[in-house]
Amino acid sequence: MIESDVLVIGGGPAGSIAAIKLRKAGYSVELIEKVKFPRFVIGESLLPRCNELLEEVGVLESVEKAGFQFKGGVAFENEKDDLKVVHFENNMGQKHNSSFQVRRETFDKLLLDEAEALGTNLSIESEVIAYNPTTNMVTVKDKDEKIEEYSAKKVIDASGYGRVLPRLLDLDSDSKLALRNAIFCRVENDIRPSDGTDGYIYVYIVGDNDAWIWNIPLSPTVTSVGIVCSDEYYQSFNMNQEQFWNHIVENNPSSKERYKNASKINEVGFIGGYSSNVKTMFGENYVLVGNATEFLDPVFSSGVTLALESGSKAADLTIRELQGEIVNWQEEYEDYMMIGVNVFREYVEAWYDGRLQDILFSKVPTADKIERKVVSVLSGYVWDKKNMFVHSPKEAVDATHKILTTEDYK
Amino acid sequence: MITSEEFKKVLIEYLNLEDITPDDIEDKDALFGDDGLGLDSVDSIELVLAIEKEYGVKITDATLYETIFASVENLLTYINENRA
Numbered sequence: 001m002i003e004s005d006v007l008v009i010g011g012g013p014a015g016s017i018a019a020i021k022l023r024k025a026g027y028s029v030e031l032i033e034k035v036k037f038p039r040f041v042i043g044e045s046l047l048p049r050c051n052e053l054l055e056e057v058g059v060l061e062s063v064e065k066a067g068f069q070f071k072g073g074v075a076f077e078n079e080k081d082d083l084k085v086v087h088f089e090n091n092m093g094q095k096h097n098s099s100f101q102v103r104r105e106t107f108d109k110l111l112l113d114e115a116e117a118l119g120t121n122l123s124i125e126s127e128v129i130a131y132n133p134t135t136n137m138v139t140v141k142d143k144d145e146k147i148e149e150y151s152a153k154k155v156i157d158a159s160g161y162g163r164v165l166p167r168l169l170d171l172d173s174d175s176k177l178a179l180r181n182a183i184f185c186r187v188e189n190d191i192r193p194s195d196g197t198d199g200y201i202y203v204y205i206v207g208d209n210d211a212w213i214w215n216i217p218l219s220p221t222v223t224s225v226g227i228v229c230s231d232e233y234y235q236s237f238n239m240n241q242e243q244f245w246n247h248i249v250e251n252n253p254s255s256k257e258r259y260k261n262a263s264k265i266n267e268v269g270f271i272g273g274y275s276s277n278v279k280t281m282f283g284e285n286y287v288l289v290g291n292a293t294e295f296l297d298p299v300f301s302s303g304v305t306l307a308l309e310s311g312s313k314a315a316d317l318t319i320r321e322l323q324g325e326i327v328n329w330q331e332e333y334e335d336y337m338m339i340g341v342n343v344f345r346e347y348v349e350a351w352y353d354g355r356l357q358d359i360l361f362s363k364v365p366t367a368d369k370i371e372r373k374v375v376s377v378l379s380g381y382v383w384d385k386k387n388m389f390v391h392s393p394k395e396a397v398d399a400t401h402k403i404l405t406t407e408d409y410k
Numbered sequence: 411m412i413t414s415e416e417f418k419k420v421l422i423e424y425l426n427l428e429d430i431t432p433d434d435i436e437d438k439d440a441l442f443g444d445d446g447l448g449l450d451s452v453d454s455i456e457l458v459l460a461i462e463k464e465y466g467v468k469i470t471d472a473t474l475y476e477t478i479f480a481s482v483e484n485l486l487t488y489i490n491e492n493r494a
Contacts, residue, residue: 388460391463395462396459
């Protein structure tokens with residue numbers, strides 16, 4: 001039996017940042033990762049809030065030195081010539097006003113290496129096959145099929161799409177968001193914007209909000225291009241994933257122009273059923289972080305931000321618990337995380353029902369006044385209580401939409 | 411009982427009124443329009459939501475808007491009278 005203070009399941013950003021924090025506080029950490037790194041995963045665009053969290057654990061400098069694509073903002077463009085460019089520097093005064101576009105195989109490896117360098121014990125290509133929540137014993141099968149028992153004071157599940165504890169403990173619940181598919185590919189030699197926004201993520205809205213395309217520049221020549229749409233819309237084309245990707249990219253005016261000389265550098269990938277949820281984010285001896293909890297739609301690039309925030313928060317609370325304090329996980333963890341999740345979820349819902357586009361593309365002069373608040377949300381500062389979109393997400397989106405679209409107020 | 415001073419601080423904070431201190435705001439100042447704080451329709455959303463969040467007071471009756479929002483003083487009186 002292998003004993004440790006904490007056992008982390010999963011070596012993505014949520015697991016790594018938790019391990020880094022715990023090691024820095026002097027606690028022993030075992031980390032179980034199912035696959036060999038580096039490995040491919042989508043979710044390549046970070047938000048400024050990530051920089052703050054990375055800085056807090058002392059790894060921002062290594063990330064900056066790794067040469068990732070600088071990201072100064074996000075742009076939204078529809079087929080009716082509406083364009084909204086959001087510059088992160090127009091936030092509500094928060095410190096970090098830029099972030100990075102990252103190949104996750106490189107970024108995730110860098111964070112995991114940092115965790116290992118700080119003394120985290122890694123078991124790579126090992127899989128958690130059973131968990132006893134009462135004894136807090138975790139059964140792990142390694143790549144040679146050898147079974148090992150682990151005992152820890154706390155288990156942090158950062159297994160992402162693997163959803164290890166949600167599966168083993170039957171914690172999955174239906175997502176309130178509609179299921180969507182992502183169809184994606186990396187290309188080279190696209191034509192970038194020449195107005196200084198070449199590092200920005202561009203979101204092209206397809207048709208009448210039927211789908212949207214992410215355009216994430218990963219290096220001076222390589223761009224990640226993904227389409228997100230409902231399964232119904234995808235199925236209506238009766239095409240395989242590559243035909244579908246080609247068709248959408250060739251028919252949206254913005255992507256058609258951007259990729260006219262570009263060529264694919266890998267196969268078109270597909271992930272179905274984007275978005276899921278859990279009944280609870282914690283138990284007496286365990287806590288779920290990152291995508292192991294709820295994963296939202298990727299339209300606002302919130303994935304890595306929520307992963308780092310939750311991993312970091314869970315580690316802070318675990319440290320306090322290991323020091324003998326009593327932690328109220330409901331209030332201090334789940335309720336806290338839900339503040340940010342609810343802001344993004346409200347934006348996601350307003351995106352798909354079209355209200356957010358009305359707000360973003362509004363030509364009403366007073367729209368400037370809400371700019372900083374919107375920018376702050378799109379930068380991942382979704383715990384800043386002075387922002388109305390944070391303290392009252394639904395009411396703020398409704399009221400803003402009403403005021404920017406009602407003739408009387410213009 | 412919320413004091414005028416406290417309330418002005420909340421106004422400044424939530425509405426991001428730059429370069430203004432509580433001393434710069436008179437109790438009789440109008441909230442909207444050019445001769446008062448100069449708030450506009452977008453600020454009014456912010457204000458209504460902030461009051462609900464900060465003090466638990468909902469301002470839902472639109473017929474009262476004109477009186478309540480006539481001045482800083484009126485708004486504060488309404489909040490103090492309707493706090494739980």
